[in-house]
Amino acid sequence: MTTPLLEMKDVQISFTSSTGVVEAVRGINMTIYPGQSVAIVGESGSGKSTAAMSILGLLPGTGKVTGGQIIFDGQDITGLSNKEMQKYRGSEIGLVPQDPMSNLNPVWRVGTQIGESLKANNVVKGSEVRPRVAELLEEAGLPDADRRARQYPHEFSGGMRQRALIAMGLAARPKLLIADEPTSALDVTVQKRILDHLEGLTRELGTAVLFITHDLGLAAERAEHLVVMHRGRIVESGPSLQILRDPQHPYTQRLVKAAPSLASARIQSALAAGIESTELVAQGREAKTEEVIRVENLTKIFGENKAVDDVSFTLRKGTTLALVGESGSGKSTVANMVLNLLDPTDGKVFYKGTDLSSLSGKELFDMRRKMQVVFQNPYGSLDPMFSIYRCIEEPLALHKVGSRKEREARVAELLDMVAMPRSAMRRFPNELSGGQRQRIAIARALALRPEVLVLDEAVSALDVLVQNQIIRLLAELQEELDLSYLFITHDLAVVRQTADDIVVMKQGAVVEQGTSDEVFADPKQEYTRDLINSVPGLNIELGTGENLGLVEH
Template sequence: MTENSTLKPLLELKDLRISFESTTGTVEAVRGINMTIYPGQSVAIVGESGSGKSTAAMSIIGLLPGTGKVTGGQIIFDGADITHLPEKEMVRYRGAKIGLVPQDPMSNLNPVWRVGTQIKEALRANNVVPSAQMDERVATLLEEAGLPDAAKRAKQYPHEFSGGMRQRALIGMGLAARPKLLIADEPTSALDVTVQKRILDHLGSLTKELGTAVLFITHDLGLAAERAEHLVVMHRGRVVESGPSLDILRNPQHPYTQRLVKAAPSLASARIQSAQKKGLESSELLTAEHPTSSEEIIRVENLTKVFKVRGSSDFKAVDDVNFSLKKGTTLALVGESGSGKSTVANMVLNLLDPTSGKVFYKGTDLSTLGDKELFDMRRKLQVVFQNPYGSLDPMYSIYRCIEEPLLVHKVGDRKERENRVAELLDMVAMPRSAMRRFPNELSGGQRQRIAVARALALKPEVVVLDEAVSALDVLVQNQILQLLADLQHELSLSYLFITHDLAVVRQTADEVVVMQKGKVVEQGSTDELFLYAKQDYTRDLINSVPGLGIELGLNI
């Protein structure tokens, strides 16, 4: 959809300003932004957390959280000024003219209502169809959203749906009243890449069919470039760059956009791909060179885990898995949710006992160790979890969080522990003053640095990174990946990287093991796998990385 003078804009934000009242005074979240969306057009707002992108989007449907209010400028929708409409009148726009697909499919469906009942609510609120036709329309919407056996699905509860199915139901609800504009707020950030691709393909074809304009809110530049014609880059409440997506990605003008383009894993991976296609061996463009090591530090042999399921047959989560991690290298274990990769990691960490098979650490079979030896062993194997908000005790100061493993393993006296904590904070590029702070005073990226510092406290040889960067913004993600690469180089660490994000794998891993339904379906060096994947499943995973197919040129 090109912007031409004969088309009337569907939505215009004119010098829009939004503020929040806080205990410390007024915080300006959106500072005079301008944006235009035409009928049927797809536009993406990109920026990191706190850039004001979601706040700007929520103001369009009058759903600003807390003390948020529009303090200046205008929101013009379909020719009408809706900036300060009373709630009663705003309700006429919500759902009927402007639809919303919210971010988290887990928390945006009511757990005690059937999915069909929740869609009926949306239809009833917008007077879409007479009561007699409700059930039929619900089934049609769920079918449209790509859910087979829709009449049966409508009778189920949200917990009986997978994340991808929940997100489809939310898309069905968002489009129930055939709105002219659909706001999709990070619509797939909680989903696997393959599910993400199916949902975005589906959303694209559905909105095209209905002629709906789409406003994407995302921090994933690859996704924005692939799915939106027009890109709006926000930073600290302002629009710093705006224009056709590919133009901006191929030739970013603003320093902030340049940083985003450099940091985005999918785009970095795209650069590696095109560098290899063109036969360039520039070390800056290719994955970091690791010393090739043949010394095995972890070996997994015929690992199998069966879970007993009450009232049904047993569930084999891991089925005869074999691989080895070499000293000083990174092995990525990849696959969709439910592929068994985290279960393998838990068995490597000795947090779960295998049903059969063995885990060897430097040639020692872990199952032969007694409690005391296992306790000592734990010093050598540490873990960094996915959620930086859930993995640090909120009641502990940062000092205590990092000191705890030293205390548990009785390492050093008080003075030595204090020095070690200071040294660890230096290592992860955090100021020593952070010791006195608490987790809730830190950002997600800072917390993840603390989690890395804690994992390194006992000088481990192996660190298991369980989706360790998937909850972070691209710029922060890039910093943590860089930090992990530097620490690996400095301390000869070996990483077992559990992830579903193949863009990150392309940048960081030496070898990849691909899992599907508990089995290893393919393994090899990262370069081999990305260039010559043998399995359709692996190719699907690679082709689902948003933005990986975008030719960027090598000068960025």
């Protein structure tokens, strides 16, 4: 362990744009030893991916290392040409990229693509490629590897694609594997299986791993050493648990406080200590019994496939009900039926006792005012050609609410409500960050003064700090406007912080439901236990509540 495998010494990276030079990484120092696992944590734009890609000599566009040294295995690789870097890429330094769909070629079989990485790195002779590909796929946890190797990426699920990329990244047995947000697009249970597997594999092979992630819980659980980046600089670095339990830099303190998995861990440890989580999260919620939405025996069949199977639950007025499950569990289909965007094959949805299927077209149109939706991807749900003013004003105009002047006043009021400056009215969606766009989507959903908001994975595409701000905003709005939320999500860490009641779905059916405290304290089903245990960082011992800002909730 004495000689470092990788040393980054005062590395500076900049990009040249039409407006001048942008410094993305400002003099960072980092050391990785053979077999060590290190995680770089930070928000989007903190420079973490740029720092990692510079090690592979794969900076995008005009990116250049403008200062410092990158020393790998005793060799200075800072200024090497593309051709000279090829002997390191793959064979010495492997990469598992972030998005498995765009990083696999859709027209090539998966086995061919892994075979290519073996050939490119001269790992095996031609005749041995096929059996080796099967071995690698099996090693990455894909059973029936021979058949799988002959399939195309679209025939794989997200988790399987990610495994194929891990097989590729480790094909040439590199000394260092860079894993860039390797599981951010996956369900928690799949994520846990893949990370467990990756951990076992790299330990067996003695490979050092550099994780890049914005999820502090995940970083702390998977890496021995944490490096926290903020605006191109390293603000703190050290052993993972030490940083989590006693963060020194204000930015790290904010990250630790905001990470949903760690906030959930705090609620869990408080529960274990006998403090009711309702005392931490929301006083006096128990009294709310008035029902706003009742779903009875909802079933939806598409062709041969039963997507939703006899689902029933009640959303109480002024509370949050989380509909939880993995991809394909049927939770979004249920939401679409509640919103009347899909007709149920069987079963009924009641809004304050009114059966929605009995309403005429006009009555349904009026009902739309009472129930609004916030989608996962604010970029896809806001019209890029509309100014922010028009985005928010559209539902008001559509429902003929107020005069032009009154609508203008309402838009201004809504922007205040979601803590956005009024000057944002004149801007367009592409000029805003993801978190700002999501605030606009919430403002638009609130325009018609609805009573129910359906939040479909409404925070899953956001960075931790932004996610935390939006969760707080939703909590404040709920309190102020007595809103009821139907929260669709696969992220149990967020659920732990926000939900009063939980309905767990698996393969179209409800497998468990109860209050948040009941489900987390004593999950009845193994599936629910798996979901809870898969939340990264949830089981990290954080120490006592006082020093973690527990009481502030």
